[in-house]
Amino acid sequence: MTTATVLDPVCGMTIDPAEAAGQADYRGQTYYFCHPSCLERFEAAPGEFVSADGSAAAPAPVAVPGARSYVCPMDPEVRQPTPGACPKSGSQRPAPARSAAWRSRPTSLICRR
Numbered sequence: 561m562t563t564a565t566v567l568d569p570v571c572g573m574t575i576d577p578a579e580a581a582g583q584a585d586y587r588g589q590t591y592y593f594c595h596p597s598c599l600e601r602f603e604a605a606p607g608e609f610v611s612a613d614g615s616a617a618a619p620a621p622v623a624v625p626g627a628r629s630y631v632c633p634m635d636p637e638v639r640q641p642t643p644g645a646c647p648k649s650g651s652q653r654p655a656p657a658r659s660a661a662w663r664s665r666p667t668s669l670i671c672r673r
Contacts, residue, residue: 566580566591566592566616568592568598569610569617570602570609571598571633571651572651573650575593577592580592583599584603588614589610591606591610628641629641630644633651634646634649
């Protein structure tokens with residue numbers, strides 16, 4: 561039996577609703593999340609993550625000037641030359657690879673699992 565997948569509206573990851581870390585109702589629709597931190601961000605400001613028609617608005621990959629590669633926050637061993645979906649986890653929010661000095665700073669765009 562194949563289960564339909566849904567889009568986590570915060571990080572853009574494709575997930576199975578049965579395996580979701582959380583869910584929230586907004587304007588009569590249920591949204592599912594890959595991690596509790598995504599659920600918390602959604603509950604704080606749901607309008608930022610949902611389009612006018614109620615569908616989950618997938619985050620658009622944005623290139624960062626000067627970035628040499630992009631790292632999947634779910635699978636750090638996956639590096640790509642351009643922003644885009646991670647081929648392993650499906651995460652839509654690759655983070656620019658940074659020097660060791662940047663690793664100590666928190667990143668609000670990264671979904672942690």
